[in-house]
Amino acid sequence: xxxxxxxxxxxxxxxxxxxxxxxxxxxxxxxxxxxxxxxxxxxxxxxxxxxxxxxxxxxxxxxxxxxxxxxxxxxxxxxxxxxxxxxxxxxxxxxxxxxxxxxxxxxxxxxxxxxxxxxxxxxxxxxxxxxxxxxxxxxxxxxxxxxxxxxxxxxxxxxxxxxxxxxxxxxxxxxxxxxxxxxxxxxxxxxxxxxxxxxxxxxxxxxxxxxxxxxxxxxxxxxxxxxxxxxxxxxxxxxxxxxxxxxxxxxxxxxxxxxxxxxxxxxxxxxxxxxxxxxxxxxxxxxxxxxxxxxxxxxxxxxxxxxxxxxxxxxx
Amino acid sequence: xxxxxxxxxxxxxxxxxxxxxxxxxxxxxxxxxxxxxxxxxxxxxxxxxxxxxxxxxxxxxxxxxxxxxxxxxxxxxxxxxxxxxxxxxxxxxxxxxxxxxxxxxxxxxxxxxxxxxxxxxxxxxxxxxxxxxxxxxxxxxxxxxxxxxxxxxxxxxxxxxxxxxxxxxxxxxxxxxxxxxxxxxxxxxxxxxxxxxxxxxxxxxxxxxxxxxxxxxxxxxxxxxxxxxxxxxxxxxxxxxxxxxxxxxxxxxxxxxxxxxxxxxxxxxxxxxxxxxxxxxxxxxxxxxxxxxxxxxxxxxxxxxxxxxxxxxxxxxxxxx
Amino acid sequence: xxxxxxxxxxxxxxxxxxxxxxxxxxxxxxxxxxxxxxxxxxxxxxxxxxxxxxxxxxxxxxxxxxxxxxxxxxxxxxxxxxxxxxxxxxxxxxxxxxxxxxxxxxxxxxxxxxxxxxxxxxxxxxxxxxxxxxxxxxxxxxxxxxxxxxxxxxxxxxxxxxxxxxxxxxxxxxxxxxxxxxxxxxxxxxxxxxxxxxxxxxxxxxxxxxxxxxxxxxxxxxxxxxxxxxxxxxxxxxxxxxxxxxx
Numbered sequence: 001x002x003x004x005x006x007x008x009x010x011x012x013x014x015x016x017x018x019x020x021x022x023x024x025x026x027x028x029x030x031x032x033x034x035x036x037x038x039x040x041x042x043x044x045x046x047x048x049x050x051x052x053x054x055x056x057x058x059x060x061x062x063x064x065x066x067x068x069x070x071x072x073x074x075x076x077x078x079x080x081x082x083x084x085x086x087x088x089x090x091x092x093x094x095x096x097x098x099x100x101x102x103x104x105x106x107x108x109x110x111x112x113x114x115x116x117x118x119x120x121x122x123x124x125x126x127x128x129x130x131x132x133x134x135x136x137x138x139x140x141x142x143x144x145x146x147x148x149x150x151x152x153x154x155x156x157x158x159x160x161x162x163x164x165x166x167x168x169x170x171x172x173x174x175x176x177x178x179x180x181x182x183x184x185x186x187x188x189x190x191x192x193x194x195x196x197x198x199x200x201x202x203x204x205x206x207x208x209x210x211x212x213x214x215x216x217x218x219x220x221x222x223x224x225x226x227x228x229x230x231x232x233x234x235x236x237x238x239x240x241x242x243x244x245x246x247x248x249x250x251x252x253x254x255x256x257x258x259x260x261x262x263x264x265x266x267x268x269x270x271x272x273x274x275x276x277x278x279x280x281x282x283x284x285x286x287x288x289x290x291x292x293x294x295x296x297x298x299x300x301x302x303x304x305x306x307x308x309x310x311x312x313x314x315x316x
Numbered sequence: 317x318x319x320x321x322x323x324x325x326x327x328x329x330x331x332x333x334x335x336x337x338x339x340x341x342x343x344x345x346x347x348x349x350x351x352x353x354x355x356x357x358x359x360x361x362x363x364x365x366x367x368x369x370x371x372x373x374x375x376x377x378x379x380x381x382x383x384x385x386x387x388x389x390x391x392x393x394x395x396x397x398x399x400x401x402x403x404x405x406x407x408x409x410x411x412x413x414x415x416x417x418x419x420x421x422x423x424x425x426x427x428x429x430x431x432x433x434x435x436x437x438x439x440x441x442x443x444x445x446x447x448x449x450x451x452x453x454x455x456x457x458x459x460x461x462x463x464x465x466x467x468x469x470x471x472x473x474x475x476x477x478x479x480x481x482x483x484x485x486x487x488x489x490x491x492x493x494x495x496x497x498x499x500x501x502x503x504x505x506x507x508x509x510x511x512x513x514x515x516x517x518x519x520x521x522x523x524x525x526x527x528x529x530x531x532x533x534x535x536x537x538x539x540x541x542x543x544x545x546x547x548x549x550x551x552x553x554x555x556x557x558x559x560x561x562x563x564x565x566x567x568x569x570x571x572x573x574x575x576x577x578x579x580x581x582x583x584x585x586x587x588x589x590x591x592x593x594x595x596x597x598x599x600x601x602x603x604x605x606x607x608x609x610x611x612x613x614x615x616x617x618x619x620x621x622x623x624x625x626x627x628x629x630x631x632x633x634x635x636x637x
Numbered sequence: 638x639x640x641x642x643x644x645x646x647x648x649x650x651x652x653x654x655x656x657x658x659x660x661x662x663x664x665x666x667x668x669x670x671x672x673x674x675x676x677x678x679x680x681x682x683x684x685x686x687x688x689x690x691x692x693x694x695x696x697x698x699x700x701x702x703x704x705x706x707x708x709x710x711x712x713x714x715x716x717x718x719x720x721x722x723x724x725x726x727x728x729x730x731x732x733x734x735x736x737x738x739x740x741x742x743x744x745x746x747x748x749x750x751x752x753x754x755x756x757x758x759x760x761x762x763x764x765x766x767x768x769x770x771x772x773x774x775x776x777x778x779x780x781x782x783x784x785x786x787x788x789x790x791x792x793x794x795x796x797x798x799x800x801x802x803x804x805x806x807x808x809x810x811x812x813x814x815x816x817x818x819x820x821x822x823x824x825x826x827x828x829x830x831x832x833x834x835x836x837x838x839x840x841x842x843x844x845x846x847x848x849x850x851x852x853x854x855x856x857x858x859x860x861x862x863x864x865x866x867x868x869x870x871x872x873x874x875x876x877x878x879x880x881x882x883x884x
Binding site for chain 1: 438
Binding site for chain 2: 746
């Protein structure tokens, strides 16, 4: 119990999600030792990677505050998936990771910059701006890829198993580096109180714009991980990640009001959702029950987080 | 001067109506038969259905919230109404049961969001998922049943009421529009709704109970979503759990194209109606021009961004200090 | 105006460990609250308004019709208390709403005719307060943010007076208000007291309190350090009490 408590203390930002993570790991180990045998961890990480990627990608703009949100993360993943397979690999015959990875990240950066332009410079409310790009990206994806198609380049498919830990590790290394820079402090300052940050000389617009670009790049990473997992291109999978990713972020203790939480919390939230799915699958319940459980856990988790904050706020 | 004009709410609404009319003129010029009576009837019926589904979104957006559970409540009402009616229930009881459950779900949305200060995006998404899962579980994924003939006639594109060449739905929505506008402008509830959305911090000192307002408003949103679900049952003829899905983004788009600000305190139902007409016109026009649904969707996204950047811009942070 | 009433405070402790206070604020009286920031005067005012719970003791409104305990804001308003908040922007105005909306929001039921709000009734009510407070607003249906700070404050005062209170609690009412408007407000406050209203004014400016009030309560360390009346009401006496020195 004290170990659990220490773990919870370490991830105070994630709060309830961290406790839930410990419980879910324990339950999964009890229910399904074979599936959760250390030898199978590689495959498990591969399965969870796109959701973790999507959640982590959604976090920077939410941290930037004032209604910052990017609901185009899922469609962007789908768009990257379609572009990589249908256009770059099959049509242009490019298969080298040295070309595909930078190209995918560039697409992500461009879409992120477009969202950032609309949300911070044109100053359209972020949910409306990214709803626009959501529709545009979904439409474009279906235009270049009306039906699922395969295969993916060999190296990319190989990233599905244990190797999927590599991009995740790189993402966290990237975020760790960001945290060492003054930009991180500016981001959190803008997220918690943009007026105060502006008065203190923080370039609020620029900070938020960069957050959108980061979200775009991270969403492109998630798109590559999705491509690795499904080993093909499918126009219908990407958009389904949007809302579940935002749910994972909220579950992970990232405040939708901005300025509180981090990428680790978002990742924990995503892992929670993935493990929950495993538990329910182990019980052999239908996907319908799975859906109910998703919703229930989400609501219960945010309620618990809110209550916990209230109690700790009263103590403090 | 022109900047001020663009920023006034009435100008936004007028602008959105003008865009809808322009789109219709364009459609008439480009597509033969675009203004044929049947085409206009179809357009009005489709717009009316969206208008009903968007009432709730308008109210919660004025409040400074958002309701993602609308499509799930629509699907819930659609499937449950068909199933119960198919089981031999009297349709009046069916509607009463569906509406009562919907109101309960909506009230919970508002109560949890405001009472515990959790972002309504997450709460309504969560309850929406629970509702959808429960409906799927109950029907095993294969809903059955249909609507009574009266409901189908009420929304049928070929229908008519008395001398009017449109089905009953269209004049009813017109009356409903006036009623909603009246409630917003001329009742204490309406004035409190705007005040609370405008400045939640000042509302309690003006004797406004935020939790109560949120509970009532989200309950109203769920009520109209349920109504849209039952009407869609009559429109499509058979139950379908995902029938509400297009309404998730369309209701939000209609509200913002109509000039409401998602930060609360602004917006009107006339604006939403204008937004509904713009969306319906774009859809009809592009499909009529032979574009594929995927292209239509992309174009819709573009139009939303363009229109909102024209008149829905937020203030720079330096202007809020 | 509603019936006259007095505000009675018995054994009130606003923070644990502070000594209890007992006060009666009579109809027609203007009582000032002074003290260094954070020494309890604002908390005291909020307890009177039912916005914060005291650590002990009770607040009651004593009207000819009976006594009423103040335990929350709604009861305070029902008991004839009106409260004007300190920070106009965060707890006062509704920025997207018109001057008329901002004026009428606390008293919507008074404009009801045949089940709907009557704009004519609302306007008529507003105009009587506009004249009394000399509010300068070219168009009452324009957003309140088009008015100057002083005029916004007058609209908020009109909102509070529209409740027809017997007791008016003012939290630094002239903060960020120009000098000309201040004197208009002072005259209004004096007029209200002359009509039998009880007023409690918290102010960060001692001169203002000395100019307006019949008596002043000086707060120090969450309790009343001095109660000053009559000839003793001079700025050095008040300042000495604020800093905890004998005058």
